[in-house]
Amino acid sequence: MSEQIATNEQEYAIEVKDVTMVFNMASAKLNSLKEYFIALARRELFFKEFKALKNVSFNVPKGSVVGLVGTNGSGKSTMLKIIAGVLEPTEGECVVRGNIAPLIELGAGFDIELTARENIYLNGALLGYTKTFIDEHIDDIIDFAELHDFMDMPLKNYSSGMVARIAFAIATVTEPDILIVDETLSVGDVFFQEKCMNRIRSFIDTGKVTVLFVSHDINQVENLCQTAVWIEKGVKRMEGPVAEVCEAYRNQ
Numbered sequence: 001m002s003e004q005i006a007t008n009e010q011e012y013a014i015e016v017k018d019v020t021m022v023f024n025m026a027s028a029k030l031n032s033l034k035e036y037f038i039a040l041a042r043r044e045l046f047f048k049e050f051k052a053l054k055n056v057s058f059n060v061p062k063g064s065v066v067g068l069v070g071t072n073g074s075g076k077s078t079m080l081k082i083i084a085g086v087l088e089p090t091e092g093e094c095v096v097r098g099n100i101a102p103l104i105e106l107g108a109g110f111d112i113e114l115t116a117r118e119n120i121y122l123n124g125a126l127l128g129y130t131k132t133f134i135d136e137h138i139d140d141i142i143d144f145a146e147l148h149d150f151m152d153m154p155l156k157n158y159s160s161g162m163v164a165r166i167a168f169a170i171a172t173v174t175e176p177d178i179l180i181v182d183e184t185l186s187v188g189d190v191f192f193q194e195k196c197m198n199r200i201r202s203f204i205d206t207g208k209v210t211v212l213f214v215s216h217d218i219n220q221v222e223n224l225c226q227t228a229v230w231i232e233k234g235v236k237r238m239e240g241p242v243a244e245v246c247e248a249y250r251n252q
């Protein structure tokens with residue numbers, strides 16, 4: 001019996017187990033670090049607890065494509081960051097099996113003083129690629145980003161869309177086990193978005209890559225995903241076949 005459970009668990013790429021995330025928010029508006037320390041010293045600083053996620057649980061089977069839907073501020077990005085290991089949940093745990101390409105906050109690990117080429121090596125190292133691997137793939141990355149003439153320009157002169165192009169190209173140069181896609185692609189132009197979606201679809205077509213997809217474009221979620229999880233005000237409201245969840249979400 002226990003052996004069967006273990007086998008089933010291995011079939012999940014992601015297990016979100018009873019996750020609660022509490023943020024401490026300062027109750028007063030402070031404009032500087034100086035004001036912060038003065039308020040702290042005077043014991044005038046109070047924090048309010050805010051639960052961004054409340055006992056959320058769901059499983060993502062390996063090779064499945066799952067959409068995460070919910071209105072603004074419902075906790076989707078927080079959930080993705082916990083899964084990607086960027087945030088530690090206050091309670092509960094998240095088990096992830098496989099390597100993740102997190103397409104959230106694209107370019108967050110970049111150094112804007114360095115050139116795009118230098119950032120490819122830096123970000124590649126953060127993603128666990130060796131220098132030899134990047135040497136072999138840098139042309140593919142530059143080709144995909146279509147920024148050949150800008151490779152030796154410091155990133156501070158890049159537009160947000162150009163940064164997103166480089167970041168997406170690096171993160172998806174190899175096939176990940178798990179791909180996490182947030183709204184970030186929306187900063188790219190429509191042609192680049194289409195190119196990114198094609199690459200995401202090609203990963204999905206292999207049947208091996210697990211995809212967790214967040215978008216406010218409900219039609220896109222319906223087109224791409226098989227199942228969906230609806231989170232509202234930090235609580236899981238519904239989980240199931242994508243058409244049913246999206247229908248309920250539209251009619252809320």
Ligand SMILES: Nc1ncnc2c1ncn2[C@@H]1O[C@H](COP(=O)(O)OP(=O)(O)OP(=O)(O)O)[C@@H](O)[C@H]1O
Nearest residue numbers: 023024025052070071072073074075076077078079
């Ligand atoms: N670092 C933080 N500190 C305090 N509160 C935070 C922090 N990050 C997120 N929150 C709060 O947690 C709640 C959920 O935010 P989150 O970004 O996860 O929502 P979301 O569903 O992704 O929203 P959107 O659709 O607008 O992107 C919000 O009320 C937000 O203000």
